[in-house]
Amino acid sequence: MAAAGPAEEDGADDAEAPAADGSPRGGPAAGGEADGPATGAQAPPPAGRGTSGGPGAAPGAGTGGSVPAGQGEPSGAEASPRAGSADREQALAGRGASGPGAGQGGSGADEPGDAEATAGASSHGDQVGKGRRSAAAEALAAAVRAVESGERSAASFFNAAPAARPAAPAAPAAPAAPRERARAAAPASAPAPVRPPSARPAHGPGGEVPGSGDVREVLAAGGAPETLAGKVAETLGEHAAEALREDPWQLLAVPGVRPDQADGFARSLLGPACEPGDERRGLALTGWLLERAALEGHTALESSVLRDALAKASVPDPDEALRTAIAEAAVLVFQDALDAPAGARRQAAEEEDAEQPVRVLLGLDRYALAEESLADGLARLASTFAPSTFAPAQDDEATAGDAAWESAAAAAPSASAAELIRTVAAHGLVAHSGGEAARAEPAALVAAARAMGLRAYAAAHTEDGRRRLAATLSETPDAGADEAPESVSPAVTVAGLLADAEGPGRDEEGALALDLLAVLDAPQLDVETAAMLVESLPDGARLVLSGDPGVLWSAGPGRVFADLVAARRCPQVVSRTPDPGPIGELISGIGIGELNQVEAPDKEVVIVPVRDAGEAVHRTVQLVADSVPRAIGIPPEQTQVITPGHGGAAGTRALNTALKDRLNPGPGRFGGFDPGDRVAYTPAPGRTVPGTVVSADAEGLRLDCAGTPVVVAREEVGELVRHGWALTAHQAAGARWSAAVVVLPGDATAGLTRAWVYTAFGRGERHLSVVHGADAALPRAVAETPFKDRTTRLRALLQAQVPPAPTG
Structure with a gap:
């Protein structure tokens, strides 16, 4: 790979994963392609004490890496199902995870605010009793234990579907909208979601969600921010206030709420009745962990992984929590055959009674269906x-x-x-x-x-x-x-x-x-x-x-x-x-685990070494604004900056701030945006549309997205629009620009994979600059870590x- 000489003189703690609602937003708990589910908070302390516990998620994907040093410096460049599935859907009817944790879970987006609760508030409802297990529940619990211990075949337990979940005694939370077959024609003007959104209730006068007034009272009683009222009402439905009083941990179903915040909320509402082993807490955490896992790409989790995650979340008896979740049909149980070694397959073929090894998986019905x-x-x-x-x-x-x-x-x-x-x-x-x-x-x-x-x-x-x-x-x-x-x-x-x-x-x-x-x-x-x-x-x-x-x-x-x-x-x-040219040659090598040095006579590939994240930001701005336009002839609007995460000293937030100050300075009078700003608009989870700010008025922020006018409502701007000079690799996937500047600061290498490098380096058609400060982390990731498995x-x-x- 060709390298630049010393350039003039500025990591990312956020993950590459989407936000709690699925949008590609990083946050302190975002997980990128991280393995396994994020863990929850510590057990709630006795009433009258502050919230304790660690963060609600595993650390997100990081960045970094080193590029083989080359020679030379560019001149001025510093660089609803058909037959067979209808019966299955009917069999699964009524088994939706409509209880705690059934809604959208996890954090991963910027947190909605402090949900620390003040202990000592009035108690609402008694703790759900433990000892009222049905025979079917005990049978399912025994199934998990027996399969995992090898005592019996999984097939002997899981041929029959679990019993339908009983109705809640109080007004239940609204279940997530099921995925339906796309048959009815949608309006031509409607943006197509990449993933079907949960049902959203109609907004009342002034944009307020019906029922949010009562929700505010419950949130205030639990010490949670009243600004969550709209999201709570949208997630839990018109009886959200009653649902929260009956089961405070249903707050975990709201996007962005962490387990420690839900624990504090429950402690304030329940008082001395709030215990870490509460059945309702275990149900909510199980659903939340599976939703968190979905944000990291998993459609199910092995039972042992989920059990360990519950233990880290200070659930006293994780096995009991899983048995309850299975009995309540909050999760579904599956068995998948494992690939046995060749010797084991031969032995199984010789022995008539030999059984193929299986793994027991637990998942939410949404992704199972x-x-x-x-x-x-x-x-x-x-x-x-x-x-x-x-x-x-x-x-x-x-x-x-x-x-x-x-x-x-x-x-x-x-x-x-x-x-x-x-x-x-x-x-x-x-x-x-x-x-x-x-x-x-x-x-x-x-x-x-x-x-x-x-x-x-x-x-x-x-x-x-x-x-x-x-x-x-x-x-x-x-x-x-x-x-x-x-x-x-x-x-x-x-x-x-x-x-x-x-x-x-x-x-x-x-x-x-x-x-x-x-x-x-x-x-x-x-x-x-x-x-x-x-x-x-x-x-x-x-x-x-x-x-x-x-x-x-x-x-x-x-x-x-x-x-x-x-x-x-x-x-x-x-x-x-x-793929042709030096960039194509470089990408081809990365695809097989080799980070090769390539000849780049026209400065198609340039390395810009940096010492720290501050220098990385400075040199990135210099490349986009000066060096690449002057030496390569590519203007800033055709250059895309790519970095591993949203947070950190060289994440998208820091880079976009610096690039805006240089390329389109302004006061940000429209919710932080000015006319001419490059933005990344997220109309649906996982789908990023580049655009430019045109203006703003009472209706919202007006964008030009590749010639298509888009109006983003004022209340949704903070959630759906980011500055877009710098993107993550997930946001940039599927698109290409004339030039790409890939930033690899040394403080963001933990989650680097071959796939991330392959994707980021391949976004430039004519030119690639690598702002590199990660030493040996890059070749190591390319050679040793193809993907974060799912x-x-x-x-x-x-x-x-x-x-x-x-x-x-």
Whole structure:
């Protein structure tokens, strides 16, 4: 890698993970791709004492790394399911986690304020009694113990569904809205969420949520900030006040509330009746830990991991807490087969009574239903394929269809594109892997399919990806040769497609009116988005999931593309098209765990060494504002700064403050923003849209997002809009800029992975500057830490439902 000489003269403690509501916001408890769930607070002290306990989460992903030193300095540059799943949903009906912890959990966003409670407030309700377990509850509890100890087979316990959760004696909290099949057409103007949001009650006069007045009284009695009233009412529903009095730990369901804050609140309301072993506390913490785990990408957790997390949260009897959660159906129990070593598999084959090892997983029904629905949908596409255009009413028609596909493959622009076309001609579900240059191959497939009369579309993760895809399609012959109106572009975003704001719309059954869909940036699909997308495809449609396997996984829970590839239940086409230039060479090496030194004669890759975070900020501003424009010819508006987290001395907050002061100084009179500010707008969790501030008025902050006017309501600006000169790698995934400046301060290396480096370094098309102060942490992360693993069930579900893909 080429390096810059000394440049003129300024880490990140926040994680790469989304906020408690799923948006990509860091905070003191954000977890990035961190393994395992975050732990809760210490046990509440006796009444009359202050809140005790540690933070509510594990530390987030950090940054850092070192770049191999090169020579030379740039001149001036310093650088709702189909068949088979309806019965499952009916069986699971009534088992939603509507009790404590059922709502959105975790912190990970900036904390909403101090929820420290003052002890000694009036007690509301008695502690829930312990000893009223049903026979079904005891059976489920015994199941977990017996499976984990190896005494009995998991299959002997978990074939039957747990009993439905009984109704709460008092007005219950509103359960999270279930994921429904995307069938009804959404308004064209509505932004499509990447993950379905929880139901939000209508706001009353003045924007106040109904019921928030009574909630304020309860919050005040518990010593919690009254500013939480709106969020509490939205999360827990119109009976939120009664629900909190009956079960104060339901406050943990509110985004941003930590366990220690909920403990203090409960202590103030319950007084001496507040105990760390309270059944309600265990239920709430279990749900909160699983929601925290979802923010870190997990769709379920091993029972032992969840038990340990409850113990760290000062739950006196974690096993009892889990048994209660299972009995109350606040969590679901699953068994997944484990991959046994070759010797063990041979022994099992020889012994008739040998049982395959399994792991016991616990999860929330929201993600369980999404993962199972996705597996069902992928199995449907993989096993039931009927070409749309060439329905073989006669043999000669089928032969003509085969000939058309073969002719398209013969005319493909590359051998890899030809292989993809031939594979898709014969299969309904195909995985395609490749780097940035390989995006031309699914574009060639879509163009060929449209030339044959198929309704084919390609979907990208971001608007920038859609524009690049559209440009590629416009250069491909016959890309628009179909019967659709010329105004319907074959290049769409996943969000726009699901919202019916882009693409073909839906047929009379509510399915997307298409025959072939190629989804680029497939690693960015979280499990809920992928489930909605697959369930929206009609029978007989072809689906191609295409992406770079080296980039970061989705901001939301799941690892859809990686699990599909690992399951080996559909044909896989691996592109042989390399990314060009020094940046492409560097990225290719990182993808296989090697941080190579590359020749960069035109200063495509530059290293800017720094001693500390303050110098990192200073040199980043200098690169964006002066050096890169002067030496490389790329203006600041085409340069993107990428750093590992939001917090810290060189996180997005610090960098954006410094970049605004230099590039667009102003008083921030519109909620911290001025006209001309670059911003990152988050219309839905996991989805970041770059934009520019235009103005503000009584309606809210007015943005220009790639030519599309957007108005963000005044009360939502602080939650949905950030300054956008500097982003995290998760926010930048799926988009590219002419130049990228990647900041790796030495105080932010703990969470660095090969995937993070691969993603961040690949965002620049013409130029990459690395502001580097992490010594050996970078090559070590590239060589030794490919990903922060996630616990998911999709791979096992696919392997159980779909026969192995043909080889050869």
